[in-house]
Amino acid sequence: MAESRERSAKLNSLKEPVLKKLCDVLDRTPGKGWRRLGEIVAGERRFKVGPDDMEMCSLKVLQPDGSPSHMLLRLMGERGCTCGHLMDYLHVLGNTEALHCLKAPALQIIIQPQSVSLLCGHNLRLSCHAVGQSPVQYQWFKSKEEVPKGSSPELTISGIHVKDGGFYICRVNCGDSFQFSQWAQVDVLNVSTSCGQNWQSLDGRLKVAVQPCPQQLLVGATLQLECGVVGRPIPHYQWHRDGAPVPDATRRKLTIPNATQDHQGRYRCEIISGGERTWTNEVEVVIAPRTLVQISGAMECSEDDVYAIGGGSTDFLLNRIPEQLYATDKVALLIGNLAYQNHPQLKAPMVDVYDLTNVLRQLDFKVVSLLDLTESEMRNAVHQFLQLLHKGVYGLLYYAGHGYENYGNSFMVPVDAPNPYCSANCLCVQSILKLMQEKETGLNVFLLDMCRKRNFHDDSAHNVILRVTANIVFGYATCQDAEAFELSSSSFTNGVFVKFLKKRLLEDEKITVVLDRVAEDMGQFDATRGKQALEIRSSLSERRSLTDPMLPGAPDRLHSQQWAKAHELPDCMYLDFECGTQIKLGFAAEFSNVLVMYTHIVRKPLDFLRCEAHVTDFPQELDVEPKEMNKSIPEDTGIYLLSGSLPQHCLYTRLCSLQKLKDELVFTVCLRGTTAAMDPDDSVYWSESVNIGKPLIARLDLHEVMRPDSCLLTCPVPHSANPEIYEPEEVGACGSSIPIEASDDIHELQTAFINSLQLQHP
Structure with a gap:
């Protein structure tokens, strides 16, 4: 047949x-x-x-x-x-x-691309696979325009933006025959415009990702409401006003130009996806008449500037629309230290940094996320971050790891700090904060998820004087002389601070209001009540929010773009071997300094019984353990956070510490095959050298010798090449206390958690 x-x-x-x-x-x-x-x-x-x-x-x-x-x-x-x-x-x-x-056609598409709705900042993957009587070629189009580098069966766009939304189609060629796939609609949700977002679901049920916001408008203005859910297929929408369906309002965005008072009311949207049905929040839309308002009988204001409720002799301005605040750029540096060389290992910083990275990208931040930095690498990373701060920029710096506080100054501990450590081995938070203040940024947010216990091995007293500015928000995960607890168990989950922070960070509220709500959430957590409480310091005089939009036409600084590229992935590669085998070499970024590689056999000769593609021969500075490479299960290589989003039926390898890479990343892809004519224990080998340049954070050269200026900027005391060595004593609570982890079911593990705290903190 x-x-x-x-x-x-x-x-x-x-x-x-x-x-x-x-x-x-x-x-x-x-x-x-x-x-x-x-x-x-x-x-x-x-x-x-x-x-x-x-x-x-x-x-x-x-x-x-x-x-x-x-x-x-x-x-x-x-x-x-x-x-x-x-x-x-x-x-x-x-x-x-x-x-x-x-008879089989000369060309047949067996996997069609599927429409999808996803969040801004997430990765898009569309698939189109075909079989033919000769080699098949692919070309993706967005509407009528060819997609650059869209010549493979899978179209992947990392960190998708709203502008990437639209309709996609794939043209498949096989000899003289060609076919077009079905159209796939890509809907990108911009959560920065949402109110009260909540799309995380433990039970897999439909969740609303973008909620509509209440509106207060003047007659004649344009009413715009937006909602959305993520997933496949794209859902169906129906807007309702005061309980009745709005005619022809079946799209995710509801737009009514020249609104009248007849359009005001309470709106919500019914969403149907995959047989499930849900509703958005109900929001109120108020449309006020355009009326001149007399103030004290002497001055008139334009009707475009005020709402007059009731008109006539009203002497008050009500419901004034606040001025929109903008950011000229948004940049963030997230550091999580867990694999300490001379101190207790941690778990939560990896998950905390990963989750915050995903949230901040949805807010249009250019994020660099780094794990396990030495002292010089931390100083160089902070130095690079400080160079990005200019007038109007929103900057956010988050640190999770060991730390301490002496005489009002806090210190972040690198992974190579000696035991015991002192200020000469650590980065001074107040010194960094002082430099952030001097940049005239629109907003500076510094979040510290570390202990603030006294370090009795460090007697130095620093005097860092901070200027009076109006753009600083400083958040400690715990109070002075207290511990920041890591929730510990056999699995990987968040620490106490980020457990609640990530649920609030997307709210369209002033950042201090958001942190206040996080503090209240932490106060309701029985397991650490009385042991850890969020402390917030702020000099913010404006209603600055992380959801504020980017200023249209803001300057596109080259250094800022380089920072954004520090999380861009190398392009997927297809390697053709002389035996007729084709291998796909793909990449995923777990962090800005952690690269995941995977190999997949796309095509192999018919007489091959077994065929595998391994990666090997990596530079020595990456210190890759051969026993943890080329595994068929991602978790066996240490890939826990990305395992669910990686393609299946591949061999996976995790490369850490890319900041140590001095030259371009060159390695070998080795193909091993066994044919039917060979003994099962024998194999034939082919190899090919691959150069992917400097991937991710390697582009910033953080491996360089500690720069003198960055050392002085982050440490107010002379840096000693041979710091005094103390005899080890009992490590304080900030170095060794790791309570049992609480799951999302707080009541289930609450008793064990509190008992553990009591045992480890007599």
């Missing part, structure tokens, strides 16, 4: 499009149609097609959509007829057109 179908396949296994086309041919071909086919089958008596069966088939013509051929083929299939038997009968029948229906 044809290549795409075994002769032994049951006749009833024919796909509906093929069956319909075959029946159409047999129904309309006199002399070579279904009746003659039935006679041939009855003559062999193999499948027992008798006169009664033929009469039953002929009666089908009396039905509007009836098909005698369909009935005959169904009877033959029920009695054991295979596709191979049918082809033999059609040969005898001499119906070449019917035979052609069973």
Whole structure:
């Protein structure tokens, strides 16, 4: 039979499009149609097609959509007829057109791209796979424009933006034949415009990602409401006002130009996706008349500037629309230290940094997320970050790891700090904060998720004087002389601070209001109540929010773009070996200094029984453990956070500490194959050298020797090449206390958690 179908396949296994086309041919071909086919089958008596069966088939013509051929083929299939038997009968029948229906086409798309709705900042993946009688080529289009580098079966866009939304289609070529896939709509949700977002779901049920916001408008203005959910397929929407459906309001965005007072009311949207139904929050829309307002009988304000509720002699301005605040740029540096060389290991910083990275990218921040930095690497990273801060920029710096506080100054501890450590080995928070203040930024947010216990090995007293500014928000995960607890268990989850912070950070509120709510949430957490409380310091005089939009036409600074590229992935590669095997080499970024590689066999020779592609020969500074490379299960390589989003049936390798990479990343892809003619224990090998340049954070050269200026900027005391060595004493609570982790079900583990705290903190 044809290549795409075994002769032994049951006749009833024919796909509906093929069956319909075959029946159409047999129904309309006199002399070579279904009746003659039935006679041939009855003559062999193999499948027992008798006169009664033929009469039953002929009666089908009396039905509007009836098909005698369909009935005959169904009877033959029920009695054991295979596709191979049918082809033999059609040969005898001499119906070449019917035979052609069973043959595989020269080109067939077997996987169509599916429409999807996803959040801004997430990764888009569209798939289109085809089979043909010769090599297949692909080209993706967005509307009528070719997608750059869109010549593979999978179209991947990392960190998708709103502008990437639209309709996509793939053209598939095979020799002289070509086909277009079905259209796939990509809807990108901008959560920075949302109110009260909540899309995380533990039970997999439908959750609203973008909630509509209340509106206060003047008559004649444009009413705009927006909502959305993520997933496949794209959901159906129906807006309602005061409980009744709004006519023709079946899109995610509801826009009513020239709104009147008849349009005010309470709005919400019904969303249906995959058989599930949910509703957005109900929001109130107030549309006030345009009226001149007299103030003290002496001055009139423009009707565009105020709302006059009631009109006449009103002496007050009500519901004034606040001025929109903008950021000229948004940059963030997130550092999580957990693999300490001389101090207790931590777990939560990895998950905390990962989750905050995803949230901040949804707010249009250019984020660099780094794990396990040495002292010089931390200083160089902070130095690079400080260079990005200019007038109007929103800057956010987050640190999770060991730390301490002496005489009002806080210190972040690098992973290579000696035991015990002192200020000469650490980064002074107040020194960094002082430099952030001097940049005239629109907003500075510094979040410290570390202990603030006294370090008795450090007697130095620093005097860092901070200027009076109006743009600083300083958040400690715990109070002075207290511990920041890491929730510890066999799994990886957040620390106490980020557990609640990530649920609030997208709220369209002043950042201090958001942190106040986080503090209240932490105060309700029984497991650490009285042991850890958020402390907030702020000199913010404006309603600055992390959700504030970017200023249109803001300067595109080259250094800022380089910072953003420190999390851009290398392009996927297809390697062709002389044996005829094609390998896909793909990449994913777990952090800005942690790269995940995976290899997948796209095509292999028919005589290969086994075929595997390994990556090897990495630079020594990456210190990759060979036993943890090229694993078929991502978790076996230490890939826990990305495992659910990686493609299946691959071999995975995790490369850490990319900041140590001095030169371009060159490695070897080794192909091992075993043919049917070989002994099962023997293999044939091919190899190819691959150069992917400097991926991710390696582009910033943080490995360089500690820059003198960055050292002085982050540490107010002379840096000693040979710091005094103290005899080790008992490590304080900030270095060793790691309570049992609480799951999302707080009540289930609350008792064990509190008992652990009592045992470890006498």
